[in-house]
Amino acid sequence: MFKAPLSFYGRIRRTEFALTQILYMITYFFVLVFENNKAVGSWIVIILLLPIYLLISQGAKRCHDLGRSGWWQLVPFYGLMMFFAAGDFGPNQYGDNPKGEGNADYDEFGYDFKTGKMMGAEGSEPSQALREIKPD
Template sequence: MDFVQAIQSCLGQYATFSGRASRSEYWWFFLFQVIVMIVASLLGDMVYALASLALLLPALAVGTRRLHDIGRTGWWQLLLLSGIGFLVLLYWWVQPGEASPNTYGEPFSA
């Protein structure tokens, strides 16, 4: 997946917390976020705040889908609230995806 495809995929699935996201999709979107936030900070505090809010949900969604790809639940992103949790998530986000299917993020079926 290239840069443009990753951005289109992430913004197209901005509130989709089920499924999987490849490493390339996640990291290309991460780079997009960094670029947008740098440009927004140069334009002013209000633009930066709006960009942060606009990208929050897609970032959480793609992070959740990325964790699903390695066999973890998206709730692990709550580790971001702690200081050391980012390092754990960073380690997981760079791991290759699992070849086996998983059910994280899939609708519950009884």
């Protein structure tokens, strides 16, 4: 969790997105508390720039998990969908599923990494071309 949080590439789960939102709210609360203190000054608002960048980047990655562009986070009430909707099953154009569900465990030649066997088109028997390469 929280691998490359300032990057706009990849996909994240709902949990990481929600934790980012909670951490931002905690940071914002402390900024509001210290902003009223005259000894600290008004420069403390600058501290919010990094968390806002973090929110935008994490929001873009959550949109990617839903199969949408990162610009969708600007749509009103789409943030609720980002909190509650399940991500795309398996890989999509933005990367593999962060939960690992539906990601291919075999390469383009049909070798299954979990079982150590060659996979066919239907998933159980190797195709004729693969049987010729590696007989059982």
